[in-house]
Structures are given as C-alpha cells and as structure tokens.
Amino acid sequence: MNSVLISGAGVAGPALAYWLRHYGFAPTVVERAPAPRAGGQAIDLRGTAREVARRMGVLDQVRAAHTGARGMAFVNAAGKRTSTMASDALGDSGGVIAELEILRGDLVRILHEATDSGVEYAFGDRITSLTQTDTGVRATFERAAPRTFDLVIGADGLHSGVRSLVFGPESRFAHDLGAYICVFGTTQRDDLDGWQLMHTVPGRTAGLYPLPGGEANAMFVFASPPLEHDRRDTAWQRNVVATTFADDGWEVPRLLGDLSQAPDFYFDRLSQIRMDSWSDGRVALLGDAAFCASPMAGNGTSMALVGAYVLAGELATAPDHTTAFRRYEEVMREYVRRCQKFALGGVDSLMPKSRMFIRMRDFSLRVVPHLPGGARLFGDLQKLASTVSLQDYRGRSLTSS
Numbered sequence: 467m468n469s470v471l472i473s474g475a476g477v478a479g480p481a482l483a484y485w486l487r488h489y490g491f492a493p494t495v496v497e498r499a500p501a502p503r504a505g506g507q508a509i510d511l512r513g514t515a516r517e518v519a520r521r522m523g524v525l526d527q528v529r530a531a532h533t534g535a536r537g538m539a540f541v542n543a544a545g546k547r548t549s550t551m552a553s554d555a556l557g558d559s560g561g562v563i564a565e566l567e568i569l570r571g572d573l574v575r576i577l578h579e580a581t582d583s584g585v586e587y588a589f590g591d592r593i594t595s596l597t598q599t600d601t602g603v604r605a606t607f608e609r610a611a612p613r614t615f616d617l618v619i620g621a622d623g624l625h626s627g628v629r630s631l632v633f634g635p636e637s638r639f640a641h642d643l644g645a646y647i648c649v650f651g652t653t654q655r656d657d658l659d660g661w662q663l664m665h666t667v668p669g670r671t672a673g674l675y676p677l678p679g680g681e682a683n684a685m686f687v688f689a690s691p692p693l694e695h696d697r698r699d700t701a702w703q704r705n706v707v708a709t710t711f712a713d714d715g716w717e718v719p720r721l722l723g724d725l726s727q728a729p730d731f732y733f734d735r736l737s738q739i740r741m742d743s744w745s746d747g748r749v750a751l752l753g754d755a756a757f758c759a760s761p762m763a764g765n766g767t768s769m770a771l772v773g774a775y776v777l778a779g780e781l782a783t784a785p786d787h788t789t790a791f792r793r794y795e796e797v798m799r800e801y802v803r804r805c806q807k808f809a810l811g812g813v814d815s816l817m818p819k820s821r822m823f824i825r826m827r828d829f830s831l832r833v834v835p836h837l838p839g840g841a842r843l844f845g846d847l848q849k850l851a852s853t854v855s856l857q858d859y860r861g862r863s864l865t866s867s
C-alpha cells in the first residue's frame with residue numbers, strides 16, 4: 467500500500483498528506499479551488515490538536531500567526547457590554563476562547579507550506595468517479611487523466627464530493643442545526659484591542675472579530691428553516707443576510723454596508739455529518755467530510771488535525787487498510803461524539819429563542835467564572851479537546867501490504 471489520493475487541501479487534507487509522507491507513502495492531493503483557499507473565520511487549536519501541530523513542527527508558526535484575541539464580549543443595541551470573558555481569565559486550560567486562535571486561511575497556508583515537498587498537489591481539479599477493485603481505486607478527474615491509487619481519502623469538507631460518490635447523497639448524513647452562518651472581511655478596525663464583540667437578539671447574532679494588523683471579520687448567524695437556493699449564488703446569500711439583520715442595532719448597519727463588496731465571503735448551513743462508518747473498502751473520509759460538528763463546536767479544525775494524525779499513523783502500522791480504518795474509527799468515535807454534542811449548546815447560546823434566555827446567558831457569563839468550580843465548568847471545551855490521547859506511531863514499525 468503506497469499511493470494515496472486525498473481529495474481536499476483544506477486543513478485535514480494537507481495534515482494527512484504530511485503524516486503519510488512522513489511514513490513513506492506517496493500522497494497526491496486534489497483540490498477544487500485554484501490555490502490554497504484564504505479567508506474564513508478565526509479558528510482555535512485546542513488540546514490534543516496543539517500536540518499534533520507540535521509534532522508536525524508547525525506549532526511556532528501557528529503561534530506566530532495568533533490573532534491576538536484577548537476576549538469576547540456581548541454588547542447591547544447601544545454597544546454597551548453586557549457580559550465579557552477574557553481569554554486568559556481561566557488560564558490556558560479552560561475557557562470558551564482558546565489562547566491559540568489563528569485565521570483559517572493562515573493555517574491552511576502553513577500546512578500547505580509544510581507539505582510542499584514530497585506531496586503532489588493538483589489544484590483546480592476534482593474527482594469525477596471512483597471505481598474500486600481488489601487491488602486499488604481507479605479515479606477519473608475533471609481535468610487530469612484517470613489514475614489508479616491504493617487508497618482514496620475524502621478530506622473535502624462538509625459538502626464532500628468523495629462522500630457523495632462512494633457513500634451516497636449528503637442528505638443521508640447531514641443533520642440540520644436549523645441555522646445559517648456567514649463570515650466576511652470588514653473595514654479596518656484599530657479600536658477593538660483584541661476583543662470579539664457580539665450582539666444577540668432572539669434568533670440571531672452579529673459579531674465583529676479583530677484580526678492581526680487591525681483588520682476585522684464580521685460574522686452573522688441566524689436561525690432559519692432551510693432556504694431553497696443555489697449554493698454558488700453569493701448575491702442571493704448576501705441579500706438574505708442583509709434582509710435578516712436589517713432592523714438590528716449596534717454596528718450591524720455598518721457591517722451590512724461592507725457585505726456586498728466583501729471578496730472573502732463564507733456562507734453555509736449549520737449542519738453536522740453523522741455516519742455509521744467512515745470507510746467503504748479502500749475509501750475513507752476525514753475531517754468535516756466524515757464528522758463535521760459545525761462551527762458551533764469550536765473544535766472542527768482540531769478534530770481534522772487529530773483525525774489526520776490518527777488515520778496516517780494507523781495506516782502506517784496496521785497490517786492492512788481495513789484494520790487501519792477500523793482502528794482510526796475506534797480512536798476517534800468518542801471524541802467526535804462529544805464534540806458534536808457540545809455544538810448543540812452553541813446553537814442555543816447564539817440563537818436564543820427569547821430575550822429572557824439572552825439575559826440568563828449574559829448573567830451566567832458574568833457570574834459563573836467567579837464561583838468556586840466555575841472555571842472548571844467553562845473549561846469543558848478544553849477538556850473535550852483533550853479526549854483523545856495520541857499514540858507515538860513513530861515508535862511502531864511500518865507495514866506494507
């Protein structure tokens with residue numbers, strides 16, 4: 467077993483390619499976008515994922531690209547802070563906001579650079595069919611000539627093409643969380659001083675996130691039944707966001723003013739991918755493609771990095787790919803289940819049904835950290851992120867089949 471085709475050069479794909487290369491495999495990564503995709507939210511590297519980054523030798527680069535986040539505050543329509551939570555209030559071991567926050571685009575770039583030698587990348591292409599035989603998987607592509615690989619891994623995100631081709635339509639595995647998320651770059655802001663600001667009204671939240679260099683991202687999340695639309699129609703998506711938040715106070719009108727021009731616009735339905743099995747023969751899924759927990763989990767990127775480490779390590783040490791895929795699931799299942807469960811609380815918190823709930827949320831954010839044991843309560847996310855303990859696969863011998 468040697469050649470591995472990976473679909474997707476987001477977070478999971480390059481991380482898997484790194485570790486496969488490390489163990490002597492020949493990975494090829496095919497990515498639909500013409501280049502590594504910039505943009506997207508600030509994301510947190512938590513718990514075990516930091517150890518994976520350290521073992522990959524990229525932790526210092528990740529730390530250097532830290533967004534400088536200092537905390538999170540909810541504000542009312544007049545901009546007055548109703549509750550705050552400092553990143554360091556509970557130390558590195560606790561807190562909803564992790565200390566190690568980085569822009570998704572920066573992480574994708576760092577992972578791509580860490581794999582630019584020894585890993586074959588094909589940008590601007592995608593798999594169009596996969597046919598499994600006893601000895602390999604024949605892949606056809608939109609642009610490149612057909613090729614046969616020993617294994618194929620779908621690391622192509624929430625709307626995975628590999629999953630659709632091999633496991634069936636997305637509707638069979640997607641569990642709807644009843645809301646949409648939108649993120650885009652907004653006007654330069656030097657006054658945020660590292661603080662994320664969020665304004666909630668029943669059913670929706672608008673947010674402003676400081677980025678390095680005085681830049682800032684706007685974020686909008688809103689409860690809504692699924693709306694009929696073409697996923698590539700960004701004009702329609704921008705219009706839905708503008709209409710939904712049209713009557714809100716705080717800085718919302720100004721943020722909406724930047725919406726139509728924002729080049730790095732991200733819009734998606736909040737949903738989770740839940741599957742009974744992440745593999746079928748010689749094809750397996752990784753990251754959001756297999757177990758998306760939604761941005762509400764605050765752990766999607768960490769799960770992708772840890773999953774890549776485990777999958778590559780098991781492939782390098784198991785007697786065959788069937789055993790490796792089974793062990794990968796055994797190691798990851800409980801971690802994934804708990805992250806997906808945690809995300810459901812995030813939906814309630816950012817899209818509360820009533821003003822009463824908003825007041826209760828703000829009250830608990832103000833009070834709980836100061837109560838005995840409060841720090842532990844808020845440390846749940848960090849604890850969750852350390853659910854998986856990493857094996858030292860390097861210490862185990864390589865197997866080929």
Ligand SMILES: Cc1cc2nc3c(=O)[nH]c(=O)nc-3n(C[C@H](O)[C@H](O)[C@H](O)COP(=O)(O)OP(=O)(O)OC[C@H]3O[C@@H](n4cnc5c(N)ncnc54)[C@H](O)[C@@H]3O)c2cc1C
Nearest residue numbers: 474476477478497498506507592622623627753754761766
């Ligand atoms: C542009 C972008 C912005 C994002 N912004 C946010 C955000 O603001 N907040 C948040 O919480 N999460 C965001 N995410 C999701 C977040 O990055 C993932 O939850 C997490 O990092 C898990 O990584 P992943 O590699 O499994 O999936 P992803 O990071 O989604 O990467 C999947 C990759 O596969 C590629 N791809 C998709 N379909 C195909 C195909 N058919 N063939 C080949 N390649 C394909 C995509 O272009 C992408 O590069 C964003 C994802 C993208 C792609």
